[in-house]
Amino acid sequence: MQKYAYWIGFGLSLLFLGFFLRKIDLVGVWKAFLSVDYLYTLPFIVIHLASIWIRAKRWRFLLAPIKSIKMAPLFHATAIGFMANNILPARIGEFIRAYVLGSREKISKTASFATIVVERLFDGFAILFIFLLVILMMPFPVGRTSIISPAYFRMAGFFSFLIYVGCLGIFLGLRFHNEKANRLIGFFLKFLPKGFTEKVLKKIESFVSGLEILQRAQDIVVVTAYSLGLWVIIGGSYYFIFLAFHFDLSIMAAFFLLIVLVFGVAVPSAPGYIGTFHWACAAAMIFLGIEDNLAKSFALLVWFVNFVPIIVLGLLSLWIEGMSWRQLKKTDPEKGLLEER
Numbered sequence: 001m002q003k004y005a006y007w008i009g010f011g012l013s014l015l016f017l018g019f020f021l022r023k024i025d026l027v028g029v030w031k032a033f034l035s036v037d038y039l040y041t042l043p044f045i046v047i048h049l050a051s052i053w054i055r056a057k058r059w060r061f062l063l064a065p066i067k068s069i070k071m072a073p074l075f076h077a078t079a080i081g082f083m084a085n086n087i088l089p090a091r092i093g094e095f096i097r098a099y100v101l102g103s104r105e106k107i108s109k110t111a112s113f114a115t116i117v118v119e120r121l122f123d124g125f126a127i128l129f130i131f132l133l134v135i136l137m138m139p140f141p142v143g144r145t146s147i148i149s150p151a152y153f154r155m156a157g158f159f160s161f162l163i164y165v166g167c168l169g170i171f172l173g174l175r176f177h178n179e180k181a182n183r184l185i186g187f188f189l190k191f192l193p194k195g196f197t198e199k200v201l202k203k204i205e206s207f208v209s210g211l212e213i214l215q216r217a218q219d220i221v222v223v224t225a226y227s228l229g230l231w232v233i234i235g236g237s238y239y240f241i242f243l244a245f246h247f248d249l250s251i252m253a254a255f256f257l258l259i260v261l262v263f264g265v266a267v268p269s270a271p272g273y274i275g276t277f278h279w280a281c282a283a284a285m286i287f288l289g290i291e292d293n294l295a296k297s298f299a300l301l302v303w304f305v306n307f308v309p310i311i312v313l314g315l316l317s318l319w320i321e322g323m324s325w326r327q328l329k330k331t332d333p334e335k336g337l338l339e340e341r
Helices: 003-021 026-034 038-063 071-087 093-105 109-137 150-176 178-189 194-209 217-244 251-265 276-287 292-320 325-330 333-339
Strands: none
Touching: 003 276, 026 292, 038 071, 038 109, 038 217, 038 292, 071 093, 071 292, 093 109, 109 217, 109 251, 217 251, 217 292, 251 276, 276 292
16 A cells, blocks of 8 residues: 555544534533443444454355355454554555455465455445435434535435446456456556566456355345344444433434444545544534534544444454564555465
8 A cells, every 4th residue: 555545544534633623612522421321332332343243254154165264263353354444544454354364264365355345345235225224214304504415415325326336247247257357357458567467367366266155146145134234233333322422313313324424434544534433423413413512522432432342352353363463563465465376
């Protein structure tokens, strides 16, 4: 990953953090924290920790055509990957996740990464399904002044749908028309050195092996069920934080918040989605009718209970796997994936 990408992320984080902190009343925020019923944060934390297990279970299913792997290494690799996403820049955790599992289980790291890409595709369609339910079932506030509006919300859903359909088309083309795809890619690479072209084509072949799950309809149904279940419980978990703050909001508002946060953290940012997460969360709550400082207090608490437990779990998994934080930081998983033979 180029260094300029890191700086873009840090710059955007500072920008959105500035928006978030603008006109914040620290006394009001402190008073809001004093009135929170923190007992409701416990089920939220449990759900988010359990989501790591669900992700690992789904990943095991996606990897089954490549190799049958026990749950423990999958769980630890997933926890380490999500912890790395929260601490290291450029969302490198997805590469680390594939690299850690590939190294431990002696499977192709590229194929392992391909299953994560497929996983993200299923996540996208699950989120779009929830997006559709929110649009159809949630009564949007009328006359609310916020950067978020029903028109922008629906537009984001439409363009996201087009992007995911395009990605699905590419993956299906690689999976079922691999020879034609290789010839097309080879045509565009024919002006480059032969050795480099062969290396790229081998990489694509290894990547395609991770798309094996797309061949069987029953497998797609199972992975879809895992993905929908995962995001429904994650979205529903935000309702517990509504209860902690004594907000009179519906479960559909919790799913609305989930969608806004998904788009918010998609913006390049510093590690931990600093700034982008906070601003998106506060903007969503203001749109739902929550007072500015109360919305910012809510965003700060949601960020803490969302990210800190995952970081602790990831560090514990790192220790269990016999890896050190220094070793993980020195690892260049992107390079490892590219140089794998």
